[in-house]
Amino acid sequence: MASETTAMGPSAGASTRPSAGPGLVARLRRDAPWWVLPATVVTSLTTFSGYALWTALLGHDRWGPYLSPFYSPEIAAGRTRASSAIFVAGAPLLFRFTCYYYRKAYYRSFLLDPPACAVRDPHRTYSGETSFPTVLNNLHRYVWWLVAIVVSFLWLDVFRAFFGTGADSGHIWLGVGTGVMLGNVVLLTAYSASCHSFRHMVGGHVDCFSCVRFGKARYQAWRGVTLLNIRHPMWAWVSMFSVWGTDIYLRMLQAGWFLDPHIRF
Amino acid sequence: MAEPYTTIDCDVLVVGAGGTGLRAAVAAAEAGCRVQVVSKSLLGKAHTVMAEGGIAAGLGNVDADDSWTVHFADTMRGGKMLNNWRMVEIYAKEVIDRVFELERWGGLFDRTEDGRIMQRAFGAHSHRRLCHVGDRTGLELIRTCQDKAVHTPGVEVSMEYTLTQLLGDGHHVTGAIGYDRNDGQFVVVRAKAVVLATGGWGRMYRTTSNSWEGTGDGAAMAYLAGAELLDMEFVQFHPTGMIWPPGARGILVTEAVRGEGGMLFNSEGQRFMLEYDPQKKDLSSRDVVARSIFKEVKAGRGTPHGGAYLDIRHRGAEYIKKKLPSMWEQFHSLASVDITREPMEVYPTIHYTMGGVRVDPESAATRVAALYAAGEVAGGLHGSNRLGGNSLGDILVFGKRAGEYAAEYAKTVGSAPVIADAQVAEAQSDALRFLAGDGDATGENPYLLHEALQDAMQDDAGIARDQQSLTRSLEAILELQERAKRMRVGGGRVLNPGWHSCMDVVNMLTVSEAIVRSALERKESRGSQWRLDYPDLSEEQGRVNYAVYRDGELMRIRAVPLEPIPVELSRHLEDG
Amino acid sequence: MEVRVFRGVPGGEQGEVAYDVPPVEGMVVLDAIHHIQKHLQTDLACRWNCKAAKCGSCSAEINGTPRLMCKTRIDELPEGPVTVRPLAAFPLIKDLVTDVSWNYEVNKKIPPFTAAEGDRGPWRIQEVDIDRLYEFRRCIECFLCQDVCHILRNHDMRDRFYGPRFFVRVAGLEMHPKDVLNRVEQTRAEGGLGLCNITKCCTEVCPEHIHITDNAIIPLKERNADAHWDPINFVRRKLRRDSGGGAATRGLDEEPAGGPPR
Numbered sequence A: 001m002a003s004e005t006t007a008m009g010p011s012a013g014a015s016t017r018p019s020a021g022p023g024l025v026a027r028l029r030r031d032a033p034w035w036v037l038p039a040t041v042v043t044s045l046t047t048f049s050g051y052a053l054w055t056a057l058l059g060h061d062r063w064g065p066y067l068s069p070f071y072s073p074e075i076a077a078g079r080t081r082a083s084s085a086i087f088v089a090g091a092p093l094l095f096r097f098t099c100y101y102y103r104k105a106y107y108r109s110f111l112l113d114p115p116a117c118a119v120r121d122p123h124r125t126y127s128g129e130t131s132f133p134t135v136l137n138n139l140h141r142y143v144w145w146l147v148a149i150v151v152s153f154l155w156l157d158v159f160r161a162f163f164g165t166g167a168d169s170g171h172i173w174l175g176v177g178t179g180v181m182l183g184n185v186v187l188l189t190a191y192s193a194s195c196h197s198f199r200h201m202v203g204g205h206v207d208c209f210s211c212v213r214f215g216k217a218r219y220q221a222w223r224g225v226t227l228l229n230i231r232h233p234m235w236a237w238v239s240m241f242s243v244w245g246t247d248i249y250l251r252m253l254q255a256g257w258f259l260d261p262h263i264r265f
Numbered sequence B: 001m002a003e004p005y006t007t008i009d010c011d012v013l014v015v016g017a018g019g020t021g022l023r024a025a026v027a028a029a030e031a032g033c034r035v036q037v038v039s040k041s042l043l044g045k046a047h048t049v050m051a052e053g054g055i056a057a058g059l060g061n062v063d064a065d066d067s068w069t070v071h072f073a074d075t076m077r078g079g080k081m082l083n084n085w086r087m088v089e090i091y092a093k094e095v096i097d098r099v100f101e102l103e104r105w106g107g108l109f110d111r112t113e114d115g116r117i118m119q120r121a122f123g124a125h126s127h128r129r130l131c132h133v134g135d136r137t138g139l140e141l142i143r144t145c146q147d148k149a150v151h152t153p154g155v156e157v158s159m160e161y162t163l164t165q166l167l168g169d170g171h172h173v174t175g176a177i178g179y180d181r182n183d184g185q186f187v188v189v190r191a192k193a194v195v196l197a198t199g200g201w202g203r204m205y206r207t208t209s210n211s212w213e214g215t216g217d218g219a220a221m222a223y224l225a226g227a228e229l230l231d232m233e234f235v236q237f238h239p240t241g242m243i244w245p246p247g248a249r250g251i252l253v254t255e256a257v258r259g260e261g262g263m264l265f266n267s268e269g270q271r272f273m274l275e276y277d278p279q280k281k282d283l284s285s286r287d288v289v290a291r292s293i294f295k296e297v298k299a300g301r302g303t304p305h306g307g308a309y310l311d312i313r314h315r316g317a318e319y320i321k322k323k324l325p326s327m328w329e330q331f332h333s334l335a336s337v338d339i340t341r342e343p344m345e346v347y348p349t350i351h352y353t354m355g356g357v358r359v360d361p362e363s364a365a366t367r368v369a370a371l372y373a374a375g376e377v378a379g380g381l382h383g384s385n386r387l388g389g390n391s392l393g394d395i396l397v398f399g400k401r402a403g404e405y406a407a408e409y410a411k412t413v414g415s416a417p418v419i420a421d422a423q424v425a426e427a428q429s430d431a432l433r434f435l436a437g438d439g440d441a442t443g444e445n446p447y448l449l450h451e452a453l454q455d456a457m458q459d460d461a462g463i464a465r466d467q468q469s470l471t472r473s474l475e476a477i478l479e480l481q482e483r484a485k486r487m488r489v490g491g492g493r494v495l496n497p498g499w500h501s502c503m504d505v506v507n508m509l510t511v512s513e514a515i516v517r518s519a520l521e522r523k524e525s526r527g528s529q530w531r532l533d534y535p536d537l538s539e540e541q542g543r544v545n546y547a548v549y550r551d552g553e554l555m556r557i558r559a560v561p562l563e564p565i566p567v568e569l570s571r572h573l574e575d576g
Numbered sequence C: 001m002e003v004r005v006f007r008g009v010p011g012g013e014q015g016e017v018a019y020d021v022p023p024v025e026g027m028v029v030l031d032a033i034h035h036i037q038k039h040l041q042t043d044l045a046c047r048w049n050c051k052a053a054k055c056g057s058c059s060a061e062i063n064g065t066p067r068l069m070c071k072t073r074i075d076e077l078p079e080g081p082v083t084v085r086p087l088a089a090f091p092l093i094k095d096l097v098t099d100v101s102w103n104y105e106v107n108k109k110i111p112p113f114t115a116a117e118g119d120r121g122p123w124r125i126q127e128v129d130i131d132r133l134y135e136f137r138r139c140i141e142c143f144l145c146q147d148v149c150h151i152l153r154n155h156d157m158r159d160r161f162y163g164p165r166f167f168v169r170v171a172g173l174e175m176h177p178k179d180v181l182n183r184v185e186q187t188r189a190e191g192g193l194g195l196c197n198i199t200k201c202c203t204e205v206c207p208e209h210i211h212i213t214d215n216a217i218i219p220l221k222e223r224n225a226d227a228h229w230d231p232i233n234f235v236r237r238k239l240r241r242d243s244g245g246g247a248a249t250r251g252l253d254e255e256p257a258g259g260p261p262r
């Protein structure tokens, strides 16, 4: 994952990006066998998806002012928590599944298309992203909008945790859990703001910034997103682990393993 | 009887796919001719791709008082007035349009604040004049011309063909013969007119920025076909080439480093250019800077590997990486030097050949009918020293003209010329004799002859020369020419670099002889010619160019008086 | 030092031959090949021109990785023999030389830069409008990306796929502020844009550090999604066509208001 972000190449203008990772170069040095990376990716992605499914089916309640990112927004009140979680967790999962970076990761690691660069892929026929279902990845931009909604709710959750909800409202609540939730939503925001489709929307599709309305601002926005986008794979991974971590943290609180250290005033 | 060969028919044959060849091809095709372009390498790999610094044109985008007249004066002065003034005039005027045309064809340049083409300072240009894109202007130029050419109807390109001989009768050319490098089969191109755009020659020197292609094929072929070679003594040493590691020796460090503020220091930390040229300092003309580095090293003030330090660190990492990305990359990957933190070590490297085929300034025609020459292979524009950035302009301006005039000529030729079978057969056996066939591989090794030639040229006909060293060099060349007749290599005709080298060596020997004979003739120091035994300018020799021509088997040389510069133009030389 | 070089011609004997090359400080693989040519095997074939990583001629596979021979230092390779083989994705001619002419055929199919009729300059072009293009223009046509791309290398889909180099070319033209053509549909239909599964091997090998996938291919895929997967655009296009506006060659991206979704 961090592989995409190490070695620095020479730079020019806004397209400054770190150079390609040590995948191939590593092989040149013969110090890491090619399958190490795919194997790591397979393990983490499978575990995460498994966990997400499990947690969604399980469902759980709030702990104090906190809400797990798997259950936000709290929609469809009246039904069970589990079913809403399946719905709510669906958007982020779809988002990750159609994400350009995760596509690379699973094409390489799960489908071995190719397993690694200059390593023969085992398939006889190949259609890439031209046929069902992978062709639907073109819809990534719409899932971005869904996730944008989810992420706004997560921000709301942080505020609510901060100012308290229900009986607690009127107080300010500062706990480790608030920090965990805040960290998580920041990372998720960075992940979705560094999205390739978003980069296209804010300015990537413009050919001549100085010929269009608000060109300057759009150029600046595009540049900003580009800077974030350089580290998109990193955001993808850390935000995945932060979601996971946040849920585990809250689950541990609920299980009563320990109390969330906090101040209330 | 000739062995079987393929015949290609066209109106205009363009030999070479550098900037010159591609521009000529577009011009000739737009004039309605069928054009055949031939090159030794793949398309887009010619020397032009390596050019870094920029293309000089008096646009006045950065320094508003620049204009073609100032550019004219700078170029004449840089060449120590040995230039053909008419060529310089045409060049300085037309290069402006050629730059805009490049942009119209999709080329990109760095921009000024207000969106015009950015221009940078360069050695001995009195104004900031070099239009550039980072330090890979040549790549931009050749890619733009390449895309234009392949999409121009009427242009056909044959890659990886080497032409070995022009066909004709000594007064008139009818095409050329060569071989397909990949399968070794012979090809005859029948053409109503031929444009030579084969670039320069630096490979006969040990330390050079040139690629393997720089073997002087074009000059040698033109000479054999009856054309004259002008100003051959003037071979440019670029002051800054890499010297370390050994494998990278000679690779160019662009003058743009100094254009962007880089400074030269000796091992004692002195900025020696302040002394050698207090006015233009590090951006003095190339001959002056190269000689200064040479002198510093001779005086024992060289760097550990025997060169000078070139330092650009003060411009800051971000600026350096934006303006000189390929220099950063080159030092980083080849020498493990980070030029934003450490100085570079540099030493002069053979870079460019001012001399070349003598042509008519307007039409690029040689004295052989139907034969045109332009770009680095032609002589006259740069006099005794070329200013940086004047070559990329040269190749576009005269490439276009050569294409147009060749097309015009071709249209006056009624039917396709006749190729004499005997001439083809002779050219074939000239090439095939180097193949040992079975058994006998005991001849001379072309690579080792090449190495011996490099010694003779680098040591005795290099940056500093005198009667004695030049005589020694000439003797060595003549002896090598004898040995070259006995070159033999193993292997077959399919892509056999040893075999190809044999033909390159023959050409290099011819051209080297012309260089050394001309250098012997010019008993003065001027521009790139530095004679230790004649350290000063000679007024008398400043009035002539030397031209080499073939007389039977003999190489002869004659003095060609310079044409006087008309007053309207010489006026510009006095301003400033 | 042992250098194992692939030798052979199609249909003939083929295999790696080991040569002993004396190591020199800082030497690159191309230096080793030159040593072999000069002293051991005069007819060993390889391509090279500039020996300065500027022309993209000397592409080969060094220890299994597509690289430029003139830019790969022997001392950055692991101890032990160095293997040098020709590009695997292209037909062999001899030894280290392959037939890359297909690439030049592809380039011919891509419509060249075209400015609006009558827009002849000299132009004012702002740096902000072209700063992302410089990267694309750095391409030295080494075809290492073409070689490593599994679609060409393993699946040999030359008839349906332009390859990463030409997506870079198309992107450079499409994003040019003065170009008026739209090549996205052609790139999808004929160039096989959809076949690319963004697995980034091209980016990993590019010696010019062009971010082929992130900066050229993905933006093209997004532009293609604008055209084919965007109902809002679909409706707009329909409306515009009905009202007779918008020339067919003009892409949505040239609309002053910019393409949705916004």
Ligand SMILES: Cc1cc2nc3c(=O)[nH]c(=O)nc-3n(C[C@H](O)[C@H](O)[C@H](O)COP(=O)(O)OP(=O)(O)OC[C@H]3O[C@@H](n4cnc5c(N)ncnc54)[C@H](O)[C@@H]3O)c2cc1C
Residues within 6 Å of the ligand: B015, B016, B017, B018, B019, B020, B021, B038, B039, B040, B041, B046, B047, B048, B049, B050, B051, B052, B053, B054, B055, B056, B137, B138, B161, B162, B163, B164, B178, B197, B198, B199, B200, B209, B210, B211, B213, B217, B218, B252, B351, B352, B374, B375, B376, B377, B388, B389, B390, B391, B392, B393, B395
């Ligand atoms: C490293 C470097 C940096 C430079 N930087 C600059 C700069 O910043 N500014 C500037 O103005 N100039 C610069 N120059 C000089 C400039 O690049 C060249 O002078 C110019 O490109 C020559 O162009 P050309 O078209 O005449 O020849 P080339 O580009 O050399 O092309 C010659 C063509 O002829 C073909 N050819 C040769 N022999 C044969 C044959 N026998 N049969 C068939 N084809 C043949 C070759 O294959 C090739 O295609 C630089 C040169 C070098 C080497």
Ligand code: SF4
Residues within 6 Å of the ligand: C148, C149, C150, C151, C163, C164, C195, C196, C197, C198, C199, C200, C201, C202, C203, C212, C213, C217
């Ligand atoms: S990212 Fe696409 S074009 Fe590049 S190597 Fe992978 S499949 Fe080929």
Ligand code: SF4
Residues within 6 Å of the ligand: C056, C138, C139, C140, C141, C142, C143, C144, C145, C146, C164, C165, C168, C202, C205, C206, C207, C208, C209, C210, C212
């Ligand atoms: S994009 Fe990079 S790898 Fe591909 S041909 Fe160009 S320089 Fe080579």
Ligand code: FES
Residues within 6 Å of the ligand: A095, A098, A099, A100, A101, A102, A140, A191, A192, A194, A195, A196, A197, A198, A232
């Ligand atoms: S590309 Fe990864 S989230 Fe959109």
Ligand code: FES
Residues within 6 Å of the ligand: C047, C048, C049, C050, C051, C052, C053, C054, C055, C056, C057, C058, C059, C068, C069, C070, C071
């Ligand atoms: S020889 Fe030009 S890139 Fe290696």
